[in-house]
Amino acid sequence: MSKIILTGDRPTGRLHVGHYVGSLRRRVELQNSGEYEKIFIMIADAQALTDNADNPEKIRQNIIEVALDYLSCGLDPAKSTLFIQSQIQELAELSFYYMNLVTVSRLQRNPTVKSEIQQRNFETSIPVGFFTYPISQASDITAFKATTVPVGDDQLPMIEQCREIVRKFNAVYGETLVEPEALLPGNEACSRLPGTDGKAKMSKSLGNCIYLSDSADEVRNKIMSMFTDPNHLKITDPGSLEGNTVFTYLDAFCKPEHFERYLPEYADLDELKGHYQRGGLGDVKVKKFLNAIMQEELEPIRSRRKELEKQIPAIYEMLKKGCETARAEAAATMAEVKAAMRINYFDDAALIAEQARRYGNGTGTGEK
Ligand code: ATP
Numbered sequence: 001m002s003k004i005i006l007t008g009d010r011p012t013g014r015l016h017v018g019h020y021v022g023s024l025r026r027r028v029e030l031q032n033s034g035e036y037e038k039i040f041i042m043i044a045d046a047q048a049l050t051d052n053a054d055n056p057e058k059i060r061q062n063i064i065e066v067a068l069d070y071l072s073c074g075l076d077p078a079k080s081t082l083f084i085q086s087q088i089q090e091l092a093e094l095s096f097y098y099m100n101l102v103t104v105s106r107l108q109r110n111p112t113v114k115s116e117i118q119q120r121n122f123e124t125s126i127p128v129g130f131f132t133y134p135i136s137q138a139s140d141i142t143a144f145k146a147t148t149v150p151v152g153d154d155q156l157p158m159i160e161q162c163r164e165i166v167r168k169f170n171a172v173y174g175e176t177l178v179e180p181e182a183l184l185p186g187n188e189a190c191s192r193l194p195g196t197d198g199k200a201k202m203s204k205s206l207g208n209c210i211y212l213s214d215s216a217d218e219v220r221n222k223i224m225s226m227f228t229d230p231n232h233l234k235i236t237d238p239g240s241l242e243g244n245t246v247f248t249y250l251d252a253f254c255k256p257e258h259f260e261r262y263l264p265e266y267a268d269l270d271e272l273k274g275h276y277q278r279g280g281l282g283d284v285k286v287k288k289f290l291n292a293i294m295q296e297e298l299e300p301i302r303s304r305r306k307e308l309e310k311q312i313p314a315i316y317e318m319l320k321k322g323c324e325t326a327r328a329e330a331a332a333t334m335a336e337v338k339a340a341m342r343i344n345y346f347d348d349a350a351l352i353a354e355q356a357r358r359y360g361n362g363t364g365t366g367e368k
């Protein structure tokens with residue numbers, strides 16, 4: 001079976017380093033590996049509207065921001081199809097049918113949706129569209145017959161829900177859809193990068209982000225005021241790594257060669273951690289090291305973005321082409337789905353012939 005990737009992001013803001021380590025960096029590697037037959041990268045504007053219905057302008061303005069971030073990180077339209085969700089009407093159509101295969105109580109059990117509902121203070125006023133977005137995500141994935149979905153671990157319940165829908169659909173209507181697999185980053189720090197405030201997840205909606213497009217000064221300031229160990233007051237105090245954001249970021253970004261370049265007095269991250277835990281290593285030194293590493297990784301992204309910002313109309317043209325390619329793919333799947341569900345009346349000559357026979361058409365006994 002050919003390997004196909006589908007993944008994407010909500011255009012609710014510019015992309016941050018959580019997106020980068022959780023999914024984006026991996027996508028670029030997979031794209032360049034040549035192992036995937038097709039790669040679809042979706043800007044999920046319809047999904048973003050499920051909790052931003054009253055602010056469509058925010059979504060509209062952020063499409064280009066996400067596209068700029070994609071291209072700056074190395075997603076290449078010659079190798080990956082970049083498209084906008086709302087322009088593919090088949091995705092809404094698929095959702096309409098998948099809704100029949102999912103119960104309300106199953107949606108209520110989805111832990112990510114549960115915590116996002118809490119985070120957004122919806123209480124009892126949950127928009128139905130938001131509540132059902134895992135179903136819409138199943139449509140996005142299955143429309144492209146994706147086998148692989150590179151995501152952060154907050155998305156695991158969505159992939160599981162999608163797999164259930166696929167199994168149910170195939171059991172009821174016959175083998176049609178492909179069951180996808182989530183592809184998590186290799187390392188735990190990358191699966192759910194915390195915010196600079198130490199909160200569980202860096203998230204556009206929580207305002208605790210380092211954005212890929214932040215200037216060098218902004219990145220440095222955010223790192224220098226990052227949450228560490230609140231009990232590590234004096235350099236000589238022993239420090240804790242538990243919940244210490246700076247060390248979690250080092251787990252996500254640091255490579256062995258960084259020590260040679262920026263901190264040669266330590267052999268590796270374990271040695272640095274050991275010294276911090278024993279006492280005698282100050283937060284500022286660790287933060288400066290992290291800053292050097294992150295600037296090195298972010299600088300090329302920033303400078304590519306500056307160039308791309310001069311080409312806005314061309315980027316919209318690229319997205320438009322991507323939408324056309326994606327649309328053709330989703331339409332082909334939709335036709336298979338309709339045939340499997342027996343709602344392809346006009347394409348089914350056998351159905352019409354059989355009913356015509358039953359009513360005696362053409363035999364002289366039917367209608368005149
Ligand atoms: P929003 O707050 O609007 O939901 P978000 O910051 O959570 O935005 P999404 O667009 O929902 O971002 O997520 C896009 C992708 O990035 C998903 O695959 C998600 O798993 C991944 N991702 C988001 N935040 C993180 C993070 N902090 N660490 C690792 N991966 C992340």
Ligand code: MG
Pocket residue numbers: none
């Ligand atoms: Mg999210």
